[in-house]
Amino acid sequence: MQNKLFLIGIGILGVVAIAGFFITKNLILTKTPQLQTRESSVDIGNTGGESAESLPETMRTVEVSGKEYSFSPNTITLNKGEKTRITFKNEGTSPHNFVVYELGIQTEVIPQGQSISVEVTPDKAGEYPFVCNVGGHQALGMEGKVIVK
Numbered sequence: 326m327q328n329k330l331f332l333i334g335i336g337i338l339g340v341v342a343i344a345g346f347f348i349t350k351n352l353i354l355t356k357t358p359q360l361q362t363r364e365s366s367v368d369i370g371n372t373g374g375e376s377a378e379s380l381p382e383t384m385r386t387v388e389v390s391g392k393e394y395s396f397s398p399n400t401i402t403l404n405k406g407e408k409t410r411i412t413f414k415n416e417g418t419s420p421h422n423f424v425v426y427e428l429g430i431q432t433e434v435i436p437q438g439q440s441i442s443v444e445v446t447p448d449k450a451g452e453y454p455f456v457c458n459v460g461g462h463q464a465l466g467m468e469g470k471v472i473v474k
């Protein structure tokens with residue numbers, strides 16, 4: 326009976342010793358992956374370039390106002406390839422709009438006091454005339470130019 330207990334005791338010690346060996350081995354092995362994790366966390370730091378995604382929130386905005394019968398300013402400068410929001414405000418008393426035919430921009434005709442925005446990413450440098458195309462307004466002076474650099 327005592328011999329049996331002795332043998333069981335030896336057996337348990339053996340199991341503990343073997344388990345201890347493997348646990349120690351595993352601890353050593355897991356140290357290496359931990360180092361690799363630190364390296365990959367550097368990569369995560371690099372993807373901090375995601376702040377570039379916040380650029381649309383700080384999208385460049387250009388404001389133009391129109392009245393009878395002029396635009397202010399009458400020259401707008403855009404950067405080639407840069408998405409820009411153009412906000413047109415009618416500060417006159419008649420309805421007006423903002424049109425740049427060559428850039429494919431044509432806002433709705435808006436009444437006194439209202440604003441309307443369009444977004445544009447010009448892909449060609451050059452100078453493009455803008456107008457209000459409500460009947461006769463361009464001839465009366467509602468024109469200007471967009472310069473894309």
Ligand SMILES: [Cu+2]
Nearest residue numbers: 421457459462
């Ligand atoms: Cu007009």
